[in-house]
Amino acid sequence: MKRNDMLQQARQRTEPWDIIVIGGGATGVGVAVDAATRGYATLLLEQHDFGKGTSSRSTKLVHGGVRYLEQGNVSLVMEALKERGLLRQNAPHLVSELPFIVPSYAWWEGPFYGIGLKVYQVLSGKYGFGASKLISKEETLRRLPNVNPDGLTGGVVYFDGQFDDTRLLINLAATAAEQGATLLNYAKVTALHKGADDVVNGVTWENVETGESFTVQARVVVNATGPFTDGVRRMADPDAKQMIAPSQGAHIVLDRSFLPGDTAIMVPHTSDGRVMFAIPWHGHTLVGTTDTPLKQASLEPVALDQEIEFMLETAALYLEKKPSRADILSVFAGIRPLAKSGEDSNTAALSRDHTIHIDKSGLLSIAGGKWTTYRNMAQDCVDQAATLGDLPDKNCVTKTLNIHGYHPNAAKFGALAFYGSDAPAIRELIAKDSTLAQSLDAKLPYVAAEVVWAAREEMARSVEDILARRTRALFLNSKAAVRMAPRVAALLAQELNRDKAWQIDQVEKFNHVAAGFQVKA
Numbered sequence: 251m252k253r254n255d256m257l258q259q260a261r262q263r264t265e266p267w268d269i270i271v272i273g274g275g276a277t278g279v280g281v282a283v284d285a286a287t288r289g290y291a292t293l294l295l296e297q298h299d300f301g302k303g304t305s306s307r308s309t310k311l312v313h314g315g316v317r318y319l320e321q322g323n324v325s326l327v328m329e330a331l332k333e334r335g336l337l338r339q340n341a342p343h344l345v346s347e348l349p350f351i352v353p354s355y356a357w358w359e360g361p362f363y364g365i366g367l368k369v370y371q372v373l374s375g376k377y378g379f380g381a382s383k384l385i386s387k388e389e390t391l392r393r394l395p396n397v398n399p400d401g402l403t404g405g406v407v408y409f410d411g412q413f414d415d416t417r418l419l420i421n422l423a424a425t426a427a428e429q430g431a432t433l434l435n436y437a438k439v440t441a442l443h444k445g446a447d448d449v450v451n452g453v454t455w456e457n458v459e460t461g462e463s464f465t466v467q468a469r470v471v472v473n474a475t476g477p478f479t480d481g482v483r484r485m486a487d488p489d490a491k492q493m494i495a496p497s498q499g500a501h502i503v504l505d506r507s508f509l510p511g512d513t514a515i516m517v518p519h520t521s522d523g524r525v526m527f528a529i530p531w532h533g534h535t536l537v538g539t540t541d542t543p544l545k546q547a548s549l550e551p552v553a554l555d556q557e558i559e560f561m562l563e564t565a566a567l568y569l570e571k572k573p574s575r576a577d578i579l580s581v582f583a584g585i586r587p588l589a590k591s592g593e594d595s596n597t598a599a600l601s602r603d604h605t606i607h608i609d610k611s612g613l614l615s616i617a618g619g620k621w622t623t624y625r626n627m628a629q630d631c632v633d634q635a636a637t638l639g640d641l642p643d644k645n646c647v648t649k650t651l652n653i654h655g656y657h658p659n660a661a662k663f664g665a666l667a668f669y670g671s672d673a674p675a676i677r678e679l680i681a682k683d684s685t686l687a688q689s690l691d692a693k694l695p696y697v698a699a700e701v702v703w704a705a706r707e708e709m710a711r712s713v714e715d716i717l718a719r720r721t722r723a724l725f726l727n728s729k730a731a732v733r734m735a736p737r738v739a740a741l742l743a744q745e746l747n748r749d750k751a752w753q754i755d756q757v758e759k760f761n762h763v764a765a766g767f768q769v770k771a
């Protein structure tokens with residue numbers, strides 16, 4: 251993917267696009283993949299970088315959602331479990347099976363959660379992962395060496411999926427591009443336009459890098475802007491009623507010693523009645539999440555102090571080595587774009603199903619759902635968009651579509667495994683220039699070649715793009731990411747032909763964002 255080529259494609263087209271997608275998160279990029287594979291002329295516009303919004307800030311689980319089963323939403327769980335299986339089939343380089351243990355501290359917890367998790371396993375049918383089972387206290391301690399042993403009676407093991415959210419997103423964008431879609435980051439939609447029939451038939455967008463504006467036409471405009479859905483709807487209808495209830499979820503990242511081994515912990519009932527996880531991820535421990543209703547969405551949400559305290563307190567109940575603020579390597583928050591139901595202020599109780607809404611202006615908005623169900627959401631959305639835009643009937647083909655990077659045995663690429671079939675090309679860069687093998691920081695596995703690759707092939711435009719979303723440095727260890735920034739700026743400047751002043755500005759901007767990922771001890 252090259253941004254200049256994408257810009258040229260966007261400029262050259264004089265015909266209306268079949269579908270314009272606003273928003274480059276999981277939902278929008280999923281819609282672009284689906285639309286392009288059906289042969290529709292597709293343009294996707296993202297105001298910042300792909301995944302800048304919620305889609306880089308998930309718990310990194312490809313899951314059915316044990317909690318939704320508890321809420322009785324069996325259809326959502328079944329749909330998500332099926333999508334979990336399809337995603338592992340289509341992107342095995344990024345999605346893997348992860349064992350979870352629910353530790354039991356009361357006699358009834360084992361049988362109670364054991365039955366629930368057996369149902370969870372049965373609902374996945376032919377898309378199942380491993381079988382769930384009850385295990386002894388000794389087995390629980392063996393698999394979770396740092397679990398709190400006081401009062402432990404045993405545990406329940408079950409299996410779910412894990413992934414890297416932005417690596418999948420970038421690979422999905424590449425898949426859409428390979429199928430003929432045009433996708434642009436740093437392309438902000440600033441206005442919607444209507445035809446004589448008062449129906450939306452185009453957008454004006456700004457190339458954020460140059461300030462240039464363009465007006466383009468489309469048969470259908472899809473609003474996939476997650477937490478920003480209502481703002482975009484109001485570009486067409488200033489009186490549109492609110493359909494999104496934004497809710498923030500935060501995570502903290504600790505080092506591996508808090509969760510040695512390869513098994514995650516699932517806490518089915520925190521003191522506020524939620525589910526919480528401690529998960530091994532990229533050699534670190536990810537703990538989360540929370541559910542805090544918000545009045546307004548922002549592009550760079552920051553975890554609240556009380557969310558951090560709550561996660562530390564909950565983790566301390568289940569871990570023998572108890573984490574403190576000083577142990578937090580990074581903290582990040584994301585905003586759930588939940589579909590609003592009446593006046594309910596308890597966002598944990600709001601449905602995680604997706605919603606497709608067509609305004610009287612003809613603008614089609616899709617919101618809610620989960621990362622796990624992005625494919626099914628996209629299928630639903632493009633079916634509706636095709637009817638709305640009177641596009642030729644074409645069947646969805648994404649159930650069996652390999653996602654860019656597909657590789658059945660990517661583990662053999664070691665630290666580059668997450669690039670899947672792209673890993674040999676990164677190794678080739680190193681073979682041609684050995685300085686690109688240099689590590690960017692001793693605390694993280696990233697090397698200089700990844701910066702060059704991201705700039706040349708993955709449309710990375712800034713230091714933040716590289717450290718937050720092409721690699722996951724900022725999410726894993728914010729201080730290490732700050733140390734890496736000047737070197738990344740220098741490498742990127744060489745690729746993008748930028749000067750020293752640009753590098754200084756980039757590092758400054760990155761440090762500002764990174765401050766929001768740091769916790770004062």
Ligand SMILES: Cc1cc2nc3c(=O)[nH]c(=O)nc-3n(C[C@H](O)[C@H](O)[C@H](O)COP(=O)(O)OP(=O)(O)OC[C@H]3O[C@@H](n4cnc5c(N)ncnc54)[C@H](O)[C@@H]3O)c2cc1C
Nearest residue numbers: 273275276277297303304305308309311439476499621622
């Ligand atoms: C804390 C948390 C944990 C989660 N964990 C999981 C999990 O483990 N597994 C799972 O399956 N799901 C999980 N989810 C849900 C999942 O992350 C979301 O459902 C999904 O990422 C939403 O994607 P989206 O594309 O709808 O929104 P976003 O990713 O927010 O994308 C919307 C995009 O629209 C862009 N945009 C806005 N306005 C404009 C404009 N005017 N012009 C152009 N672009 C614009 C934004 O910049 C943004 O990038 C989690 C969510 C949260 C908050």
